[in-house]
Amino acid sequence: MTTTEKTDVLxxxxxxxxxxxxxxxxxxxxxxxxxERGPWLATEELQHDFLLGSSYTRAFDFTVGDGMSxxxxxxxxxxxxxxxAALPRAPRFVFERRGSVGRRMWPASITRDALDPWYDRVAxxxxxxxxxxxxxxxxxxxxxAACDHSGRTANPVPVAIDKDACVNCNWMMAGCRFEAKKSxxxxxxxxxxxxxxxxxxxxxxxxxDRLDDGGYxxxxxxxxxxxxxxxxxxxxxxxxxxxxxxGAGATPVxxxxxxxxxxxxxxxxxxxxxGNGERLNTAVVNEDRVRDxxxxxxxxxxxxxxxxxxxxxxxxxxxxxxxxxxEYSRYSLEQLYFPPALGTILAQVPGAPTPSWFGADKKEMxxxxxxxxxxxxxxxxxxxxxFGTPPPTGNAVRLSQQMLGRGPLTYRPTxxxxxxxxxxxxxxxxxxxxxxIASVAPWTNDLVGAYTVHPLASCRIGDDPHTSALDDRxxxxxxxGIFVTDGSSVPGALTVNPAMTIAALAExxxxxxxxxxxxxxxDVTYGAPAPDGATSGSGDVLHLAGxxxx
Amino acid sequence: xxxTPDADSVETRTLEAFADTILPGARRGPDDVxxxxxxxxAGAVEAGALELLRTPATGLTAGLADLxxxxxxxxxxxxxxxxxxxxxxGQPPFVxxxxxxxxxxxxxxxxxxxxxxxxxxxxxxxxNMAYDSAAHTSTPDAIAAGHPxxxxxxxxxxxxxxxxxxxxxxxxxxxxxxHPDTTxxxxxx
Numbered sequence: 219m220t221t222t223e224k225t226d227v228l229x230x231x232x233x234x235x236x237x238x239x240x241x242x243x244x245x246x247x248x249x250x251x252x253x254e255r256g257p258w259l260a261t262e263e264l265q266h267d268f269l270l271g272s273s274y275t276r277a278f279d280f281t282v283g284d285g286m287s288x289x290x291x292x293x294x295x296x297x298x299x300x301x302x303a304a305l306p307r308a309p310r311f312v313f314e315r316r317g318s319v320g321r322r323m324w325p326a327s328i329t330r331d332a333l334d335p336w337y338d339r340v341a342x343x344x345x346x347x348x349x350x351x352x353x354x355x356x357x358x359x360x361x362x363a364a365c366d367h368s369g370r371t372a373n374p375v376p377v378a379i380d381k382d383a384c385v386n387c388n389w390m391m392a393g394c395r396f397e398a399k400k401s402x403x404x405x406x407x408x409x410x411x412x413x414x415x416x417x418x419x420x421x422x423x424x425x426x427d428r429l430d431d432g433g434y435x436x437x438x439x440x441x442x443x444x445x446x447x448x449x450x451x452x453x454x455x456x457x458x459x460x461x462x463x464x465g466a467g468a469t470p471v472x473x474x475x476x477x478x479x480x481x482x483x484x485x486x487x488x489x490x491x492x493g494n495g496e497r498l499n500t501a502v503v504n505e506d507r508v509r510d511x512x513x514x515x516x517x518x519x520x521x522x523x524x525x526x527x528x529x530x531x532x533x534x535x536x537x538x539x540x541x542x543x544x545e546y547s548r549y550s551l552e553q554l555y556f557p558p559a560l561g562t563i564l565a566q567v568p569g570a571p572t573p574s575w576f577g578a579d580k581k582e583m584x585x586x587x588x589x590x591x592x593x594x595x596x597x598x599x600x601x602x603x604x605f606g607t608p609p610p611t612g613n614a615v616r617l618s619q620q621m622l623g624r625g626p627l628t629y630r631p632t633x634x635x636x637x638x639x640x641x642x643x644x645x646x647x648x649x650x651x652x653x654x655i656a657s658v659a660p661w662t663n664d665l666v667g668a669y670t671v672h673p674l675a676s677c678r679i680g681d682d683p684h685t686s687a688l689d690d691r692x693x694x695x696x697x698x699g700i701f702v703t704d705g706s707s708v709p710g711a712l713t714v715n716p717a718m719t720i721a722a723l724a725e726x727x728x729x730x731x732x733x734x735x736x737x738x739x740x741d742v743t744y745g746a747p748a749p750d751g752a753t754s755g756s757g758d759v760l761h762l763a764g765x766x767x768x
Numbered sequence: 769x770x771x772t773p774d775a776d777s778v779e780t781r782t783l784e785a786f787a788d789t790i791l792p793g794a795r796r797g798p799d800d801v802x803x804x805x806x807x808x809x810a811g812a813v814e815a816g817a818l819e820l821l822r823t824p825a826t827g828l829t830a831g832l833a834d835l836x837x838x839x840x841x842x843x844x845x846x847x848x849x850x851x852x853x854x855x856x857x858g859q860p861p862f863v864x865x866x867x868x869x870x871x872x873x874x875x876x877x878x879x880x881x882x883x884x885x886x887x888x889x890x891x892x893x894x895x896n897m898a899y900d901s902a903a904h905t906s907t908p909d910a911i912a913a914g915h916p917x918x919x920x921x922x923x924x925x926x927x928x929x930x931x932x933x934x935x936x937x938x939x940x941x942x943x944x945x946x947h948p949d950t951t952x953x954x955x956x957x
Contacts, residue, residue: 265930266907266908266926266930266931266932267906267907267908267930268897268901268902268903268907269902269903269904269905269906269907270823270825270826270903270904271825272906275825282886306954306955306956307951307953307955307956308956309955309956309957310957337953341953346953347954348953348954349954351938351939351940351941351942351943352938352940352941353938354938354939354943355937355938356937356938356939359938359939359943362943362944363939363943363944365944366943366944366945370944371944371945371946371947371948372943372944372945372946372947373944373946373947373950373954374954375954376953376954376955385931385932385933385934386933386934386937387931387932387933387934388932389932395931445825447827514939514943516936516939523922524937526922526923526924526934527924527934527936527937528934528937533944536947536950536956537947539947539956550956557901558897558900558901558918558921558923559893559896559897559900559901559903562896562900562901563893563896563897563900573875573878573879576789576790576791576874576892576896577789577790577791577792577871578792578806578807580791581791581792581807581811581899584791584899584900584917584920584921585920585921587900587921587922587923588921588922616827617827617890618825618826618827618828619824619825619826619827620825622827622890624886664878664879664880665878665889665892665893666889714955714956718955
């Protein structure tokens with residue numbers, strides 16, 4: 219008989235929620251093991267390639283649900299490897315949202331003021347900085363100029379990108395080959411490793427059992443490194459504390475699968491999922507009008523023709539982030555780049571009868587791809603998403619070797635959500651069609667439902683046990699010692715990119731987790747500094763980030 | 769034609785006609801019946817749709833024969849319901865449909881509520897991907913070879929090391945007023 223491996227803290231997932239907690243707990247003296255279902259990609263493995271099997275399809279998951287599809291990270295570093303490093307703080311009113319439950323969704327202990335010190339900490343760790351207009355891509359500049367032309371404001375968004383290293387290749391969704399994007403591979407993860415944490419890639423957690431001593435046994439499958447449909451083995455690790463940070467599309471699935479052995483889950487596990495109210499519009503720009511109306515020119519020949527150039531989202535319109543407006547009518551409108559395939563298929567032809575996502579007109583629209591501009595809406599949705607019966611393994615039935623799977627999420631947008639989308643569609647159209655600058659159409663929701671790159675709230679914090687799965691310390695109600703620190707813990711849509719808020723909440727959760735670890739007899743302390751180069755010695759351990767630990 | 773050994777098989781012809789409905793191309797020769805000829809240059813078929821559909825990594829390959837049978841059954845029913853008599857020239861039923869009817873059938877199959885929607889959407893997505901991202905080929909190689917989709921879209925060629933870099937990227941000047949409530953961190957208040 220073999221002895222089950224043991225650790226103090228088992229962390230599920232290595233994105234923001236996992237990396238931040240793993241770092242602090244390891245730095246404080248706990249034995250920490252991180253299980254990550256995706257591969258560990260070294261910088262030199264990050265390719266500029268759409269070929270199936272390249273880093274692009276290895277690092278991403280696209281999970282199709284019923285009415286909502288979720289795009290998320292699937293690699294060491296999680297969302298930070300594939301995201302676009304836009305890190306605004308959530309506006310003050312977001313924390314006062316009531317949503318469909320009719321009372322404040324967030325715990326009373328969390329306001330913008332209360333979260334600001336934690337935001338500061340993340341900003342220091344990731345190197346978040348404001349951009350100025352000279353950092354902004356042509357596409358961002360075009361969006362800013364169009365907003366200005368219609369009497370609106372526009373802001374360069376804060377980012378964690380080293381502008382001197384950035385080559386504006388717009389391949390951030392395949393990881394950053396130039397190490398310009400400050401993913402978790404350059405701060406929390408190497409610092410966690412330096413403090414003895416172990417990270418195991420291609421370990422997909424399936425379920426959690428309760429042990430007689432109050433601890434937990436975490437069961438995992440070992441996933442094949444190129445065909446994720448293949449399971450190469452399985453195992454279990456015993457831990458005193460479990461930190462679940464598998465992402466809002468996976469955390470509730472693991473918990474629901476564990477229910478039989480772990481006991482009943484809080485009602486809100488796998489409910490109240492939010493897609494961050496996301497919605498996309500594609501504009502095809504009239505190059506002559508860009509020059510004549512907006513006065514923009516790249517050179518003597520080209521006004522724009524620059525959709526491909528840049529670094530994800532650079533400029534956002536925040537005029538609708540106005541606390542005096544009614545809930546469900548507030549949203550930001552952010553210029554965005556989406557690569558071909560993920561960013562082209564759902565686009566519809568402006569002015570054409572729908573559906574127009576395929577056919578001769580669509581092909582003509584693709585011919586003008588260099589003149590595209592994508593505008594991304596982040597609005598207030600109604601937390602409509604519900605997870606059904608978990609699939610046999612993982613969080614989806616994998617259809618393709620990598621990337622594409624079918625998950626158990628159902629999402630039926632309410633009229634509140636739909637009205638927000640409709641209003642934002644109309645506003646994008648108003649801004650970009652003014653004086654013939656462009657023609658615009660929203661993406662179709664008919665093929666794979668709505669589409670989110672920022673899944674949230676499927677296992678959320680709150681004060682009300684009926685509508686929140688976690689208390690305000692991120693501990694799972696009725697299951698002491700299980701904490702959830704990823705995007706699923708965020709109560710609802712944020713109207714801006716959520717990574718900064720997810721990370722700040724994870725930072726805020728750490729003292730409570732440390733306390734729980736101490737209560738189980740582990741000598742761990744809280745108070746590690748931000749893991750920047752000066753405090754964590756990351757310069758000495760950076761090379762470790764590219765290599766799996768033993 | 770494509771030069772594959774089964775270029776004339778029912779499966780190849782049916783899938784070509786489907787891919788051509790998604791992103792249409794120009795006829796490759798006077799006898800080309802699978803490509804309807806609704807565009808003046810190469811579409812999804814010449815971009816490599818069949819090669820991609822037959823790449824096992826897609827997860828579609830094993831099911832292609834069944835999808836082809838099903839598509840042709842739908843096409844026969846569609847032709848019957850619309851009183852079409854496209855002639856018995858030995859082509860698979862979907863190939864025999866005129867372009868507008870191929871389009872109408874694909875619309876019906878991919879509409880919300882259709883019980884087989886998921887399969888037809890997936891088939892369509894990969895046909896699209898063959899054209900707009902050449903997911904069956906290494907991207908630098910595809911661009912160097914003049915891949916029709918990436919070329920038509922104007923997807924920029926990488927440097928010799930296979931990596932893309934843009935030296936010019938910004939208009940470089942303020943283009944809008946900032947929101948008055950922006951905080952010093954650059955965030956909304």
